[in-house]
Amino acid sequence: MKSELDRAERDTPEQATLFVDNIGGIDETEVSFQRGATVLSGRNATNRTSLLQAIMAALGSDQVSLKADAEEGQAELELGDETYRRTLQRRNGTIVTDGEPYLDDPELADLFAFLLESNEARRAVARGDDLRELIMRPVDTDAIKAEIEQCQRRKQEIDDQLAELDELEGKLPDLEAKRTRVTDEIETLEEELEEAQAELDETNVDVDERREEQSELETKLEELRETRSDLERVRDRIETERESIDALEEEREEVEERLDSLSSGDESEVSRLEAEIETLQDEKAALSDEISQLQSTIQFNEQLLDEQESVLPEADEDDEPVTDQLLADSETVTCWTCGSSVARDQIETTIEQLRTARQERLEERSGISAELDEKRETLSTINENRTEYRQTQRRLDSIDDEIERRRERIEASTADREELTDEVDELEDTIDDLETDDYSGVLDQHKEVNQLEFKLERKERERDDLDDRMASIEDRLDERETLEARRDDITDELTDLRTRIDQIEADAVEAFNEHMENLLEVLEYGNLDRIWIDRTTQEVREGRRKVSRSSFDLKIVRSTDEGAAYEDTIDHLSESEREVTGLVFALAGYLVHDVYETVPFMLLDSLEAIDSERIAMLVDYFESYVPYLVVALLDEDAQAVEVDHGVITEIDSASAAQ
Incomplete structure (x- = not known):
């Protein structure tokens, strides 16, 4: 300092x-x-x-x-x-x-x-x-207090993000195990496909010799392979959409439960609180004006006592000096605004009454401030509840819309599946009609190759999806250090805000005690040993709540001629x-x-x-x-x-x- x-x-x-x-x-x-x-x-x-x-x-x-x-x-x-x-x-x-x-x-x-x-x-x-x-x-x-609430909200948001990262990190081992299993399945399918393809290639050697005779059969077999692949993809898409709907319906239940616990808020209650807050603010402002006016009046009266010469008539050369007139008539004071003489003790009494009135107004203003804080906090809670209710309702509507869109896609995919199934049946019937004894088993071989290729393709997509999910989680986990640093900063800021009032109080007490001790030592006030402020905490009622509030208690210690210390009061x-x-x-x-x-x-x-x-x-x-x-x-x-x-x-x- x-x-x-x-x-x-x-x-x-x-x-x-x-x-x-x-x-x-x-x-x-x-x-x-x-x-x-x-x-x-x-x-x-x-x-x-x-x-x-x-x-x-x-x-x-x-x-x-x-x-x-x-x-x-x-x-x-x-x-x-x-x-x-x-x-x-x-x-x-x-x-x-x-x-x-x-x-x-x-x-x-x-x-x-x-x-x-x-x-x-x-x-x-x-x-x-x-x-x-x-x-x-x-x-x-x-x-x-408003800064503290804002910091708390920011910290909660970061805590939620970190909790989400912890949850994502917990999923990584399962995803890695699943990827290992899918990779093993892919290797097995590749081996099976290689064997099936080799068998089909041997059969195709004979087919090539009679290609002109059996070209239509080959064409239909290729169409069948492609159609089966399309059919499996449609089935996979339908399954994915159903899984998404299941997840959305689970989330919908959670959102509905959250919505039931919230309130949309009573407009009349909000209007009443806002009106009461405005009234209390007006009352507080009026009290502040009255306190200021009382202070000005106190100062005016005190100045009457202190600046007497400036309000008395000028003396003639032969008259006594003005200061002598003041000494001679020290029991009265002449008001410089109205010219009337007023007894000094009457002004002193008036000043004391004004000070008492001012102190009462200060206490009244303090009570109104406490009530204002309580009503503002209530209104803030209602507004936050209303905001969260609206956000939750919007999320519920969004989930319903998303479920409806996915059901429509399932309906469209189901129609595609039925159409592709009919095409597969028709192609199989056609191939059965075209197949001769020389090509016995070719259709089965093609079916096996097609099914293996599709399974392999689906497993590879599954592995790619797992890789994407794991990479996304790892990218998110890279944010942890930044988030933790931000949380530490906010925590420090919160600590500073929460202790700022305490720190100012502690600094004030420390400053008073230090300078009081120094001056008492310098000024040497006889048997006055020590004067200090003792800062204590007590429970007080603010509106309908009980809160902890600091109190500054002035302590005085004197000593007798024999050197015994005893506690005294300000009055002495x-x-x-x-x-x-x-x-x-x-x-x-x-x-x-x-x-x-x-x-x-x-x-x-x-x-x-x-x-x-x-x-x-x-x-x-x-x-x-x-x-x-x-x-x-x-x-x-x-x-x-x-x-x-x-x-x-x-x-x-x-x-x-x-």
């Missing part, structure tokens, strides 16, 4: 420049960032968070706000030779975005790179959210410890999902709960994993950060320090 991070940094330009117009509390500004860590230093309400939002806007996030007194705003980011631009416009009370930002889909960055105070991954630890659900949210499990962590834990969880998601390959920025804000020295250590630690790290800090915290980092102290005039 470190080499990939290094490559991502090498491919990232050395400098980025941001132009901002009417974003958050900023009127207009231009800021440049050098690769590495950049600190936004200042007191509260100096538009540091607004500048971070402007970066988010240019990168593609929707979690940004337009300046209250503006109808439109813009954020533009120059990164190397590329320029990315995002516009915001107020229309009918809503904010509409347009332009060509850095990201097409900001989900990964919103979760694991834009770590402002309201960031969901950062807050998940403190709120006790489902950590596993959050880390796995960007993973398209439906697509993985200090605010500083909770903030660090949440940031490490976000970093784990950032690394596991390779977010550094997707977006080169990570943004940090609202670190006041952590002391200055630890903030400096945290910035140094995070900087090693991010091409551009932008951190908003109070002046006193910024002073503790290493001086070789870029520092921006005046956002409105955009003077980059130092």
Whole structure:
């Protein structure tokens, strides 16, 4: 992973420049960032968070706000030779975005790179959210399941082909034995034919002497030989067709049994499932929109608390500084949209209620997703059953057609056989009439030679057919190595797909545990010995099914002054410890999902709960994993950060320090 991070940094330009117009509390500004860590230093309400939002806007996030007194705003980011631009416009009370930002889909960055105070991954630890659900949210499990099903079908097809090859290979010994037997029979027939032909040739010497007298007899004998050969071929063809019909009728019984076990499917059931799936998809989409709106509202209210100066009236020269006014009236906040003053604790209560509502919607969406999966699986099974039913029915129809065609050929061949039989009878009668005492036995000799020649011809055809079948099987067996290699590839792909979710979960837990251990050692949190995630598996119900699902359990171990270890809970962590834990969880998601390959920025804000020295250590630690790290800090915290980092102290005039 470190080499990939290094490559991502090498491919990232050395400098980025941001132009901002009417974003958050900023009127207009231009800021440049050098690769590495950049600190936004200042007191509260100096538009540091607004500048971070402007970066988010240019990168593609929707979690940004337009300046209250503006109808439109813009954020533009120059990164190397590329320029990315995002516009915001107020229309009918809503904010509409347009332009060509850095990201097409900001989900990964919103979760694991834009770590402002309201960031969901950062807050998940403190709120006790489902950590596993959050880390796995960007993973398209439906697509993985579909790939698994496709791979299973491909593997089954190859397994069927390999099973067929095994069956064919098992036939080879019998075919070889049969070919040996037929070859022996051919040799015997050749010897018998040679002897019969020799006897006939001796008889034909005498026949030649009286050819003029017996030419008609010779002609009829030749006709008889040819007709008998034709008759035997027709009989053989009829026998072959009957054997084929027997095989087809056996297959037909198997196909009918298979068809009886399948269902053509109830159209009304399919329509009902499709309608229910569409309804659930609409409900899920509506919930996703509501969740997004709740997140925007939460962020808006949190920004009210964080950016007070930008919403207060400008002070006259003789008035107290705006920050002093804030300190004097710290219990109320003035809304920049309606101008009314609202008690701070009322906003905080509202934020907590909104977070609770959002969590409920997330759980509701998760339930709908499970029900959707179940109904899609049911519909898929029905459709597969229907498809197989139609294919089986088509095969049954094809078998019936083939049987009918072969019966018609048998009927035609039977008529030919009867006609040839009559011809043979007529020829034999004619030969009997033509035969004299001098030619006694010639007819029998011709019959014997004809029969031997036909038997030999049939056996040779049988041997040729066996050779063709054996050659065909051997050609098919040559495919085995290729098929086995393909099956191995598919098996590896299946293993990868089946373990991909497990691997992402395992990598997330490993990353969190490793970085948590490293930071606890560096930050030296007194009696806090260890914080780690324990990944367990439990049976949960999804719709009407029970499935195994992983769970991420956060474990905390402290020690007493006497050195005795004991297990603690998240509720007993200090605010500083909770903030660090949440940031490490976000970093784990950032690394596991390779977010550094997707977006080169990570943004940090609202670190006041952590002391200055630890903030400096945290910035140094995070900087090693991010091409551009932008951190908003109070002046006193910024002073503790290493001086070789870029520092921006005046956002409105955009003077980059130092």
